Amino acid sequence: MPELPEVETVRDGVARHVLGRTVHDVEVRRASAVRRHEAGPADLVARLRGRTLHAAVRRGKYLWVLLDDDASGEALVAHLGMSGQLLVRTGDDLPEHPHLRARFRLDGGALDFVDQRTFGHLGLDDLVPTPDGAPGGHGSGVAAVPRAVAHIARDLLDPHLDRPALVARLRSRRTEVKRALLDQTLVSGIGNIYADEALWRAGLHGARPTGALRPVDVRRLLDAAEEVMRAALAAGGTSFDALYVNVNGASGYFDRSLAVYGQAGRPCPRCGSTVVRDAFMNRSSFRCPRCQPRPRTAGLGRTGRGTA
Numbered sequence: 001m002p003e004l005p006e007v008e009t010v011r012d013g014v015a016r017h018v019l020g021r022t023v024h025d026v027e028v029r030r031a032s033a034v035r036r037h038e039a040g041p042a043d044l045v046a047r048l049r050g051r052t053l054h055a056a057v058r059r060g061k062y063l064w065v066l067l068d069d070d071a072s073g074e075a076l077v078a079h080l081g082m083s084g085q086l087l088v089r090t091g092d093d094l095p096e097h098p099h100l101r102a103r104f105r106l107d108g109g110a111l112d113f114v115d116q117r118t119f120g121h122l123g124l125d126d127l128v129p130t131p132d133g134a135p136g137g138h139g140s141g142v143a144a145v146p147r148a149v150a151h152i153a154r155d156l157l158d159p160h161l162d163r164p165a166l167v168a169r170l171r172s173r174r175t176e177v178k179r180a181l182l183d184q185t186l187v188s189g190i191g192n193i194y195a196d197e198a199l200w201r202a203g204l205h206g207a208r209p210t211g212a213l214r215p216v217d218v219r220r221l222l223d224a225a226e227e228v229m230r231a232a233l234a235a236g237g238t239s240f241d242a243l244y245v246n247v248n249g250a251s252g253y254f255d256r257s258l259a260v261y262g263q264a265g266r267p268c269p270r271c272g273s274t275v276v277r278d279a280f281m282n283r284s285s286f287r288c289p290r291c292q293p294r295p296r297t298a299g300l301g302r303t304g305r306g307t308a
Contacts, residue, residue, distance in 0.1 A: 002061065002080045002082075002084070002191075003061060003189060003190065003191035003193060003194050003229070004058075004060060004061060004155055004156075004157065004188075004189030004190065004194070004229050004233075005194075005229050005232035005233040006080075006232075007058055007060075007061050007062070007063055007080060007189075008058055008138070008157075008233055009233065010063065010080070010085075010086050011056045011057070011058040011063050011138070011139055012056075013086070013088065014053075014056040014063075014065065014086060014088075014111070015055070015056040015139060017088045018053055018088060018106060018111050019053050019054065019055065019056060020052065020053065020054075021052070021053055021106040021107045021108075022050065022051070022052050022053075022106065022107055023048045023049060023050065023051050023052075023053065023104050023105070023106060024049070024050075024105045024106065024107070025045070025049060025104075025105040026044065026045040026048050026049065026102065026103070026104055026105070027102065027103040027105070028041040028044065028045065028101075028102050029100050029101050029102060029103070030101045030102075030118070032101075032118060032121075033101035033102050033113060033115065033118070033120070033121060033122055034102065034121065034122050034123055035121055036077075036079075036121045036122075036123040036148070037122070037123035037124055044122075044123065044124060047124055048067075048076070048104070048124070051067045051068055052067065052068050052069075053065050053067065053076075053106075053111075054066040054067055054068055054069055055139055055140040055142070056139050057075070057136060057137040057138065057139040057140045057142075058137050058138050058139055059136060059137035059138070059145060059149060059152055059154065059155065059158070059188060060152050060153070060154075060155045060184055060188025060189035061079075061080070061184070061188065061189055061191070062077070062079060062137075062146075062149045062152055062188075063077070063078045063079070063080070064076060064077045064078065064125075064137075064145075064146050064149070065078070066140060066142065073126060073127055074124055074125060074126050074127060074146075075124070075125060075127055075146050076122065076123075076124055077122065077123055077124070077125050077146045077148060077149070078113065078120070078121075078122050079120055079121050079122075080115075080120045081115060081117065081118070081119030081120030081121065082117045082119045082120070083115055083116040083117040083119070083120070084113065084114070084115040084119070084120025085112075085113070085114040085115070086111060086112070086113060086114075087111070087112045087114055088109065088110075088111055088112075089109045089110040089111070089112055090108060090109040091108070091109060094109070094110050094112075097112060097114045099114050099115055099116045100112055100113075100114055101113050101114065101115050101118070101120075102122055123148075125146035125147050125148050125149075126146070126147050127142070127144035127145065127146060127147070128144060128145060128146075128147050128150050129143060129144050130143045130144060130145060132160065134160035135160065136149075137158070138157065138158065151185055152184050152185065152188050153184060153185055153186055153187050153188045154187070154188065155187065155188045155189035155190075156187060156189065156190075156222060156225055156226040156229065157189070157226065157229065157230070161187075163219075163222070166186070166187055166222070167215055167218045167219060167222070169186060170186060170187075170210055170213075170218050171210055171211060171213055171215065171218060172210075172211070173186070173210045173211070174209075174210070174211060175209075175210055176206060176207045176208065176209060176210070177199070177204060177205075177206060177207075177208045177209070177210050177213060177221070178195050178196075178199060178206030178207070178280070178285065179206075179281075180210050181195040181198065181199075181221075181225065182195055187222075189229065190225055190229075192261075192280075192283055192284075192285075193258070193261045194225060194228050194229055194232065195225070196260055196261040196285055196286050196287065197224075197228040197258060197259060197260065197261055198221060198224040198225035198228050199221070199224075199287065199292060200259050200260045200268075200270075200287060200288060200291060200292060201224035201227065201228060201259070202217070202220045202221040202223075202224040203291050203292060204217065204221055204292060205287065205292045205293060205294050205295055206278075206280070206285055206287065206292075207294060207295055208295050209295070212295075231257065232257075235257065260275050260286040260287055260288060261286050262286060263275045263286060264276060264277035264286055268288035268290065268291060270288065270291055271288065271290050271291055273288050273289055273290040273291070274289075275287065275288055276288075276289055
């Protein structure tokens, strides 16, 4: 699934290439692509015709486009799911992607929503004020988020994130630290790839109980997560196949710099030990057994007591 760097790369492309353009028409090629828009595809099409794409905004893995002006009160929300892409098309001869789900016809071209695995979705949503009065996300100063995004926490690249409060909240959770990193209501934007990379950089095993971590450990982990996401963003995101591309169709390439994720059987870049793969939530975790030793106990309390 695209994580913060991939979604930010898409947001930046949308901001640079299509903002200020008018939506002349919308073609919904597959109704499931707008399944979260309760009024249905026809209502979405009717409400978007003639609207101007005003600002592209991101919080964590969520992306939305403000319409007409800052006071319009609603936004077009795009959740990319596992394989969703937004592709900018120019000219009159528009190519047809085999997994095209929706097309927004604009001045001088189109914006296509392409989704091979069909977990992504689009929809119009009302804006609600942010509880702290700060901008809702990167890309706009409007202190509001779509209602569907209201439960999503700020991310580590958000200048309005309260870091000390996040450290305290993470330590108060009775869970494992990797599960906490993936909790989008705690801190957003981190998925399986960047969680593993951050844990490796911080020298922490993902099964460490959050309550047993010292504040300095949590700060080191959050700094590591921010560093790895900034590095991935500078590289254009992570891509293992054609499923992730930016708005111009170019794949990201941070996968060349991954230290442990997907590197089972290869040497750890830091100590040379063989990277191992562990089962985790129907997925996989990757770690260095020397740099990230398994905790002796796997409890969830502040003392770390529990079952081995």
